[in-house]
Amino acid sequence: MKKQNVSEAVIRRLPRYFRHLTELNQAGVVRISSSALGKSMGLTASQIRQDLSCFGEFGQQGYGYNINKLLHEIGNILGMQAGHTAVLLGAGTLGRALIENFDFEWSGFHLMAAFDVRPEMLNQTVAGVPVLHIDQLEGYLKEHPASVGILTVPKSVAGAMADRLAEAGVKGIWNFTNIELNPKNEDVFVENVHFSDSLQTLSYMISEDV
Amino acid sequence: MKKQNVSEAVIRRLPRYFRHLTELNQAGVVRISSSALGKSMGLTASQIRQDLSCFGEFGQQGYGYNINKLLHEIGNILGMQAGHTAVLLGAGTLGRALIENFDFEWSGFHLMAAFDVRPEMLNQTVAGVPVLHIDQLEGYLKEHPASVGILTVPKSVAGAMADRLAEAGVKGIWNFTNIELNPKNEDVFVENVHFSDSLQTLSYMISEDV
DNA sequence: TAGATTGTTAATCGATTAACAATC
């Protein structure tokens, strides 16, 4: 399904398409044209058609796009049917907030386990997810390979944990620590969620010109 | 300090410059050239010089950039000296994780208060931040104007809360709910932190071509 | 001074938008 040479700009719009189409689908809308979708998303019809044409021909002249079909296609492109799995490192407040509130399944992921070092966290479950000692990480991953490791650990250990995850064979790291990670294994893709970058951008946007 | 016509691409690189320069500063580095900085950040020297030249002349021929000075300048551009304030709506696990772990001051913000509806959350403090009832929001903001409202509420009330914040005069909304917000007041800037978009992008990146 | 490095102008590259033949 995926094609070569798709720019990152296009890729990062796909989840947004997916979200919008999901909402339309839930509202009972069956079909939509690129111009109507563009209008509701603040994009041009051209851009939407260009984006989708990177991956195939999902529409029909004179009709537009069937929302159910398009949702299914975009889901496939994003890898939601790939059966991805995840482990989470650092069961502090942020880690537990993700475990308890984030809908991993909706994004096509199964969160298998969390890891921490603090004795009071261990051998319990959070929202059904077992919390194990970090010493067990490599053993656990040998038994249960993970597609992705989620980093919600303190800054000071982020680099070391990223290296251990990469060494243990994860394909991606979802990084919530405020650090630039460069795992030794270059095949591992790092996706950053830098809260401070986001807030500082907002700060710029609301600040007066000087 | 801020100039007109600076592209969003440039703006979103500024926090990353700020982070890198902070690390270099802490490591005791005093000056750096655009080519050395570019090498350590994976950017071209040209791009760095172009980016910075949108805002002024911060370097010196033959020398490069003084890191302290540049940090100060970028901080100013981002509005970190503007005395921004914030309130947080929704003191659930994610809201409390932000209150407890996120360093608002480092990004130039003062988090004044949190709001919730659940009786068991009220009239306590989390990491020194008071939790008030949402009914008190407008009264509180009249006394203590906030630059930004942080949304960590359930999806179902996100739109309504965004409208109340906009109506009460915030300049920006930091949106952690998985919804596209369009506050009626168009002067309010919305900055989204869409966890699922981020994870789905990662999913794409680690998925096999089909 | 000579070497290094800036800020800026020009060239290139890539992404977005417009146009339109194909066709449902």
Next chain:
DNA sequence: TAGATTGTTAATCGATTAACAATC
């Protein structure tokens, strides 16, 4: 059929990179 709308090619726009005179 006639109207609507696609997928794609061409045109435009904007962002990145390269080059270089100015100068510390």
